Amino acid sequence: MKETLYTIGEMAKLANVSIKALRYYDKIDLFKPAYVDSDTNYRYYKDSQLSQLDLIKSLKYIGTPLEEVKKAREMSPSGLLDFITDQEKLIQMQMDNLMKVQQNIETVKKRMERRLQTPSLREVFLWEEEETTIIEMAAHNLKPNNLTNASYSMLKKAVEPISGFLNTGFGAIFPYEKYIHIEDIYYDKIFAPVLSNQMISSLPADMEAEKIHAGTYVYIADVYHPERYICNYHKLMKFIEDNQMTVTSDVYELFGALSYSPDQQEELIIELKVRVS
Amino acid sequence: MKETLYTIGEMAKLANVSIKALRYYDKIDLFKPAYVDSDTNYRYYKDSQLSQLDLIKSLKYIGTPLEEVKKAREMSPSGLLDFITDQEKLIQMQMDNLMKVQQNIETVKKRMERRLQTPSLREVFLWEEEETTIIEMAAHNLKPNNLTNASYSMLKKAVEPISGFLNTGFGAIFPYEKYIHIEDIYYDKIFAPVLSNQMISSLPADMEAEKIHAGTYVYIADVYHPERYICNYHKLMKFIEDNQMTVTSDVYELFGALSYSPDQQEELIIELKVRVS
Numbered sequence: 271m272k273e274t275l276y277t278i279g280e281m282a283k284l285a286n287v288s289i290k291a292l293r294y295y296d297k298i299d300l301f302k303p304a305y306v307d308s309d310t311n312y313r314y315y316k317d318s319q320l321s322q323l324d325l326i327k328s329l330k331y332i333g334t335p336l337e338e339v340k341k342a343r344e345m346s347p348s349g350l351l352d353f354i355t356d357q358e359k360l361i362q363m364q365m366d367n368l369m370k371v372q373q374n375i376e377t378v379k380k381r382m383e384r385r386l387q388t389p390s391l392r393e394v395f396l397w398e399e400e401e402t403t404i405i406e407m408a409a410h411n412l413k414p415n416n417l418t419n420a421s422y423s424m425l426k427k428a429v430e431p432i433s434g435f436l437n438t439g440f441g442a443i444f445p446y447e448k449y450i451h452i453e454d455i456y457y458d459k460i461f462a463p464v465l466s467n468q469m470i471s472s473l474p475a476d477m478e479a480e481k482i483h484a485g486t487y488v489y490i491a492d493v494y495h496p497e498r499y500i501c502n503y504h505k506l507m508k509f510i511e512d513n514q515m516t517v518t519s520d521v522y523e524l525f526g527a528l529s530y531s532p533d534q535q536e537e538l539i540i541e542l543k544v545r546v547s
Numbered sequence: 548m549k550e551t552l553y554t555i556g557e558m559a560k561l562a563n564v565s566i567k568a569l570r571y572y573d574k575i576d577l578f579k580p581a582y583v584d585s586d587t588n589y590r591y592y593k594d595s596q597l598s599q600l601d602l603i604k605s606l607k608y609i610g611t612p613l614e615e616v617k618k619a620r621e622m623s624p625s626g627l628l629d630f631i632t633d634q635e636k637l638i639q640m641q642m643d644n645l646m647k648v649q650q651n652i653e654t655v656k657k658r659m660e661r662r663l664q665t666p667s668l669r670e671v672f673l674w675e676e677e678e679t680t681i682i683e684m685a686a687h688n689l690k691p692n693n694l695t696n697a698s699y700s701m702l703k704k705a706v707e708p709i710s711g712f713l714n715t716g717f718g719a720i721f722p723y724e725k726y727i728h729i730e731d732i733y734y735d736k737i738f739a740p741v742l743s744n745q746m747i748s749s750l751p752a753d754m755e756a757e758k759i760h761a762g763t764y765v766y767i768a769d770v771y772h773p774e775r776y777i778c779n780y781h782k783l784m785k786f787i788e789d790n791q792m793t794v795t796s797d798v799y800e801l802f803g804a805l806s807y808s809p810d811q812q813e814e815l816i817i818e819l820k821v822r823v824s
Binding site for chain 1: 551553560561562563578579594595596597598599601602604605608609610619620621622623624625627628631632634635638639641642645646648649651652653655656659660662663695696697699700703704707711712804805806807808809810813
């Protein structure tokens with residue numbers, strides 16, 4: 271191979287990188303010119319340096335951080351082979367992660383679609399439900415009237431590393447009984463649904479992974495309004511009694527935001543459901 | 548739900564985000580406090596704003612740029628469902644891309660491994676080769692003595708969008724003839740191997756996609772030195788004649804960097820091979 275010197279502009283053109291990138295590589299000691307003119311400060315590169323840029327560009331292409339590229343430069347061919355094998359594992363991890371995200375999006379979409387399909391508000395209907403995994407914790411005197419978004423702060427913190435996704439709603443559980451006033455209802459548990467069915471380990475001591483079992487649920491949904499809450503509950507009870515159904519679960523209350531716009535009043539959709547047989 | 552006001556510190560804790568992130572979201576108009584005290588400039592957030600942060604965090608988790616999150620906030624539930632479906636497609640594209648990178652790494656590794664397995668330098672041996680796709684162009688008076696890395700600049704530019712990876716070596720093609728001196732050799736073509744076998748379209752007019760066909764190749768490798776070049780070529784010829792083989796291809800010359808270290812003299816490994824039957 272013939273040796274030749276190139277200006278930074280020539281080098282950039284030959285290597286198909288920007289002059290800015292070459293200056294940056296020089297600054298971070300990743301790839302320095304072979305020679306700098308002490309009078310003009312002009313950088314000059316050798317023809318043989320082009321292969322170094324091949325390595326840098328190739329490793330950049332597979333997502334290697336520039337600091338790692340520095341190490342890779344100094345490796346023997348077999349060292350470089352091991353290094354690339356390690357990079358391959360990182361790519362596999364990225365793919366596994368994206369696949370998990372994909373699965374979670376699928377579940378979220380299914381739940382969003384279901385909510386959009388709710389036949390009509392303030393009417394009772396029957397719904398076949400798939401099993402849902404939830405994280406639950408004791409409700410400590412929480413009730414429909416004093417529940418806040420902040421009540422879910424600890425649950426969200428626990429669910430976040432499991433699901434990534436948070437906007438599939440939150441819930442509460444209370445016994446199925448003949449309540450007269452909304453003030454009579456005290457939650458036993460509050461919960462957050464999780465998206466994946468993966469093993470859930472290392473939860474805080476006051477939380478537990480549970481299932482909302484698959485089955486037929488009697489179901490009513492409404493845009494949350496404190497005045498209408500107990501009325502919807504009574505509709506649910508009446509439906510069950512009229513149809514002589516046997517209730518086989520607690521009441522699950524699930525709510526989710528209807529709008530995320532900062533310019534709009536908060537609107538929550540609230541669902542009440544019990545499993546029947 | 549009960550409405551409450553939180554300080555930025557409380558809000559950060561409740562939402563499991565940093566105070567810095569909340570300040571940044573405020574600055575870029577993504578998520579602003581419900582109320583700012585005009586005397587102290589302290590920010591206050593409403594409890595109901597927590598669900599907005601759920602959306603922001605969820606979309607961040609699936610890789611949505613913050614600018615897009617702004618749009619998503621204003622969407623109806625069904626608009627949001629469509630939006631998430633679009634995000635899903637982007638994730639699929641990322642996965643497809645990573646899969647391509649993975650396949651390219653596999654091919655690069657195979658080629659690197661093969662080079663590491665070269666039984667010994669300056670000795671002729673036979674090798675079964677798989678088919679390789681190359682991009683070639685006319686050599687325009689290039690010969691072993693005047694070839695530079697820069698000679699490959701145009702080819703690299705064409706190969707880069709196809710393969711991403713560049714450091715699998717470069718090559719030249721010349722007819723199999725009885726050359727006496729290195730000066731007698733003129734390349735017909737120079738080429739760059741590509742990694743994938745995908746359709747190669749839109750090459751510059753002076754380039755062409757070609758194959759180095761699978762088959763048995765007579766093969767010699769050496770660390771490049773101009774003095775030894777012709778000697779290696781003669782060894783190759785002698786082996787073919789001694790074994791009364793029929794040559795069924797041009798001579799393929801392939802070279803690659805042995806070291807990418809900026810502190811070392813450039814070392815190239817050079818391979819000469821012809822297909823025989």
